Each structure stands twice: as structure tokens, then as C-alpha cells.
Amino acid sequence: MARVVSVFLPTLPTDRIRRADPSLSVEAPLVLIARSGSKRWISAADQVALKLGLRVDMPAAKAQALVQGLIMIDADPAADLAALERLTLWALSQYSPVVAIDLPDGIVMDTEGADHLQGGEELMLSGLVNRMRGRGLAARAAIADTWGAAHALARTMNRETLIVARGETHKAVNRLPLSSLRLPSETVVSLRTLGFANVGDLAGTPRAPLILRFGPEVGRRLDQMFGRVAEPIDPIRVAELVEVQKSFAEPIGARETIEKYVTRLVRQLCLQLETRGLGVRRADLIVHRVDNTLQALRAGTAKPVRDIAWLTKLFRDRIERIEPGFGIEKLSLAAILAEPLIEAQSASSLIEEQIADVTPLIDVLGNRGGQRIFRVAPVASDVPERSVQRIAPTADEDGATWPMHWLRPPRLLARPELIEVIALLPDHPPVSFTWRGKRRRVKRADGPERIFGEWWKRSAEWIAVRDYFVVEDDTGERFWIFRSGDGVDTETGSHKWFLHGVFA
Numbered sequence: 001m002a003r004v005v006s007v008f009l010p011t012l013p014t015d016r017i018r019r020a021d022p023s024l025s026v027e028a029p030l031v032l033i034a035r036s037g038s039k040r041w042i043s044a045a046d047q048v049a050l051k052l053g054l055r056v057d058m059p060a061a062k063a064q065a066l067v068q069g070l071i072m073i074d075a076d077p078a079a080d081l082a083a084l085e086r087l088t089l090w091a092l093s094q095y096s097p098v099v100a101i102d103l104p105d106g107i108v109m110d111t112e113g114a115d116h117l118q119g120g121e122e123l124m125l126s127g128l129v130n131r132m133r134g135r136g137l138a139a140r141a142a143i144a145d146t147w148g149a150a151h152a153l154a155r156t157m158n159r160e161t162l163i164v165a166r167g168e169t170h171k172a173v174n175r176l177p178l179s180s181l182r183l184p185s186e187t188v189v190s191l192r193t194l195g196f197a198n199v200g201d202l203a204g205t206p207r208a209p210l211i212l213r214f215g216p217e218v219g220r221r222l223d224q225m226f227g228r229v230a231e232p233i234d235p236i237r238v239a240e241l242v243e244v245q246k247s248f249a250e251p252i253g254a255r256e257t258i259e260k261y262v263t264r265l266v267r268q269l270c271l272q273l274e275t276r277g278l279g280v281r282r283a284d285l286i287v288h289r290v291d292n293t294l295q296a297l298r299a300g301t302a303k304p305v306r307d308i309a310w311l312t313k314l315f316r317d318r319i320e321r322i323e324p325g326f327g328i329e330k331l332s333l334a335a336i337l338a339e340p341l342i343e344a345q346s347a348s349s350l351i352e353e354q355i356a357d358v359t360p361l362i363d364v365l366g367n368r369g370g371q372r373i374f375r376v377a378p379v380a381s382d383v384p385e386r387s388v389q390r391i392a393p394t395a396d397e398d399g400a401t402w403p404m405h406w407l408r409p410p411r412l413l414a415r416p417e418l419i420e421v422i423a424l425l426p427d428h429p430p431v432s433f434t435w436r437g438k439r440r441r442v443k444r445a446d447g448p449e450r451i452f453g454e455w456w457k458r459s460a461e462w463i464a465v466r467d468y469f470v471v472e473d474d475t476g477e478r479f480w481i482f483r484s485g486d487g488v489d490t491e492t493g494s495h496k497w498f499l500h501g502v503f504a
Contacts, residue, residue, distance in 0.1 A: 097284030148225030251327020279304025279341030409501030426487025
């Protein structure tokens with residue numbers, strides 16, 4: 001069953017303008033003005049303008065009279081469409097093999113078979129919205145079993161993300177307004193005049209009278225929303241995309257047959273990549289079924305590869321997920337993300353030590369859940385929680401190392417935890433401390449190690465200090481604790497004690 005994500009970008013035109021001109025005040029209302037002859041009206045408005053009472057289609061002269069200091073810029077639909085296309089291509093490379101523009105203000109994608117690479121649906125949606133926000137774009141995203149349901153929910157909900165459980169589409173959309181059905185506005189007005197208030201009212205009405213009055217469009221939109229009629233997503237593609245296809249005169253469905261043709265497609269793809277000097281980082285296998293529906297599988301690699309056997313294995317391990325239904329009429333294999341690849345000759349010396357390549361293991365684990373594979377690398381910072389970062393498992397070494405002047409615990413807590421301490425001030429270690437409800441007597445201690453705040457990052461850390469101690473309790477367990485402040489001047493810290501790490 002498909003899982004469709006609809007991404008709604010309510011203020012994309014104005015967000016595009018603000019991204020292009022960071023000098024625009026975020027507090028000033030911004031609207032885009034469309035023209036037709038002498039007529040001028042608002043075609044898009046940002047959230048500040050909407051809160052002030054301005055609306056799309058309002059005459060420009062009226063808006064200017066109502067709001068003082070209104071920023072008015074000519075609309076550029078071509079630039080808006082280009083920005084939406086760039087975002088769609090970005091989503092194609094990051095989230096799903098099947099991504100398309102959902103005009104005029106959104107993106108739609110089928111994430112079945114690809115959401116595990118983002119850590120699941122919840123992490124995928126929250127990460128998508130957060131990354132959009134980081135680009136200065138307001139976004140709402142919903143996932144459901146059908147395009148129609150996800151599209152409607154994304155545009156009517158008052159939250160950033162929403163996940164509709166499988167098989168719960170009817171319950172989720174019954175109370176949605178009629179405008180969420182993607183029907184012409186005239187049809188929506190007529191339906192409201194007849195007494196229909198929401199989707200549930202319309203869905204429970206006999207179909208024949210609706211067809212006689214409005215034609216088949218109302219029934220088609222209802223069937224698409226509830227999944228009774230397929231609504232395939234035509235994936236976006238770019239001219240330079242490396243892609244190979246195989247169409248079948250007779251539909252196929254046997255696993256062995258699918259494996260055979262997938263192997264052939266991988267071979268053809270690698271040959272084309274070789275002519276361009278590229279290696280694949282992310283490849284998508286799209287299955288076109290005879291019932292006009294698509295199914296997609298995505299495989300990623302930790303570094304560019306053109307190994308036919310390895311790429312074939314990555315897809316073969318997941319072919320059992322393909323549901324051929326009444327048969328498969330076409331297979332497509334595309335290198336969504338490709339990077340330059342220079343073949344290196346292996347060393348022939350019998351003395352030179354061979355370096356084990358762990359990227360195949362990373363590929364296998366990464367295709368089970370890409371967000372779980374990372375490597376910890378040092379950062380030039382004395383503040384412990386800022387001295388580490390997560391990087392890609394195959395990222396190049398930058399030469400940075402951790403200072404080894406003082407002992408560091410192998411386990412650092414996500415955040416320091418407040419503890420109750422009995423200690424002499426200012427430089428004495430604790431005599432005892434209570435952590436997570438258990439009191440511990442200190443037998444041995446080493447310290448203090450003073451760590452200063454990073455005043456160049458935050459002015460509040462100008463004179464802030466921490467005094468760290470390595471302490472051992474009477475059971476032999478060792479902990480890394482610190483006092484916030486120097487023990488004398490309260491401006492240097494609160495003088496509260498925290499536990500920050502545990503030694504093995």
C-alpha cells in the first residue's frame with residue numbers, strides 16, 4: 001500500500017522574496033502584486049500581512065490604504081514555479097524516488113519503501129519541515145494512504161506535521177471542508193447551497209444524483225481520496241539524470257524474473273555511469289504496474305560505486321517487498337545522486353598492508369535505517385558537550401583530535417544532571433553526592449579542572465567557568481561532576497553541582 005506525503009508551502013512566493021533579499025525586515029508585511037491591464041491585486045501575502053487583515057485577491061490600492069509600511073513587490077509566477085521545481089528536485093534526492101510538483105503550492109511524494117532511510121515516518125516528516133524552516137520556508141506536511149487525503153489534510157490542519165495510520169483515511173477526512181476535495185470553486189459553492197457541510201456528508205450521499213448535476217468529477221475526487229481509484233504520481237526527472245528502463249510486452253511478476261531484469265538494468269546503468277566518470281550514491285528502482293500504479297525501492301551507498309555485483313545485491317535483498325499485483329509492465333532504474341568516481345589500482349605489493357573496506361557493511365546497515373549510521377568526530381572546543389559532532393561514516397579525517405591533558409569519561413550524558421552535594425568551597429571536591437535518588441560517599445577525587453566559557457560564541461559566557469572533578473564512590477564507580485562557577489563569585493555560575501559523565 002502506498003504512503004503519500006503532501007508538503008504544503010503556504011507562503012512560498014513571499015518566502016522566496018525574503019530569501020533573495022535578506023535586508024527586508026521580517027516585521028514588515030509583504031505582499032506580491034499581480035497585474036492585468038490597469039487592475040492590480042494581491043496574489044500572495046506573508047503571515048504578517050495576513051494577520052493584519054490582508055487577503056489574496058484584495059485590490060492593491062485597498063491593501064495599501066489599510067496597512068502602513070506595506071512592502072509591495074510585483075509577482076513573478078515563473079520564478080515561483082522555478083523555486084518549487086528546485087525544492088521538488090531536492091526532495092527527490094533526499095526523501096523518495098517518486099516525487100512530483102503539486103501545483104500551485106506543494107510537493108507530493110510516495111515514500112513507501114524509502115521512509116526507513118530517514119528513521120521512519122515521524123522522523124522523516126519532522127526532519128523535512130525543520131529543514132524547510134532552516135531554508136526560510138514555512139511548510140506543513142501530512143502523510144496518508146492516498147494523495148487526495150494527504151493533500152487535503154496538509155492544507156487544513158493547524159499543525160506542522162500529521163501522520164494518518166494505515167487504513168484510517170475515512171476517519172481522518174470525514175470532517176474536512178468540501179474545498180479540500182480539489183473541486184472547482186463553483187462546484188463547492190453549489191454543494192454548500194445544497195446543504196453539504198463536509199466530506200463525510202458528501203461521501204454518504206448516493207452517487208447518481210451527484211453525477212447528474214455535477215458530472216463525474218465529484219465522484220472521482222471522492223474515490224481518489226478514499227483510495228478506490230488510483231491516482232499515480234508522475235515522478236519529476238531532469239535531463240541529465242542517468243536512467244535506464246525496460247518495458248515488457250507481457251507483464252512479469254515472478255521474483256526470479258524481476259531479479260534477472262534488475263541485474264540487467266544495473267549493468268546498463270553502470271556502463272552509462274562509467275562513460276561519464278561517475279559513481280552512484282543513491283539509486284531508485286521504480287516498478288510500473290499494469291494497474292497504473294508505481295512502487296519504488298531506494299538504495300544508497302556510503303561512497304560513489306559502480307560495482308555491478310554490489311548494487312545488484314542491494315536491490316536483490318529488497319525485491320521481496322515488490323508487490324507485482326496483476327503484473328509489471330516496466331522497470332526503471334535511475335541514479336538520483338551520482339558523484340565523480342576515479343578507479344584506483346589496488347596495490348600489488350606483498351608487504352604493503354591492506355586496509356579493510358567497511359563501506360559494504362555501512363551500505364547494508366544504512367539501507368535498513370540511514371539515520372542510525374554515523375561517526376563521532378572531535379571539535380575544537382573545551383566545553384565537553386560541544387567537543388563532539390556526528391559526521392558521515394566515510395567522511396575524510398580532518399586531523400582534529402581531543403586534548404588528552406585530563407581524563408575524559410567514555411559516556412557523556414546528553415545533558416548535565418543536577419545533583420545534591422556536600423562539599424567545602426571553593427576548591428574542595430564533594431564529600432558525598434546524591435544522583436537519581438541514590439546517595440554516594442566519595443572515597444577518592446581528582447581535580448579541579450577549570451573550563452572557561454566560550455565568550456566569543458555567547459556573551460553570557462564572558463566570565464562563566466566550570467570546575468570538574470573525577471570522583472570515585474565507595475563501590476568503586478567513577479563519575480565526572482562539576483560545579484557551575486568558581487565557588488566564590490556568583491557571576492561566574494550558580495554554584496550548583498551537576499553530573500556530566502560516567503566512567504566504565
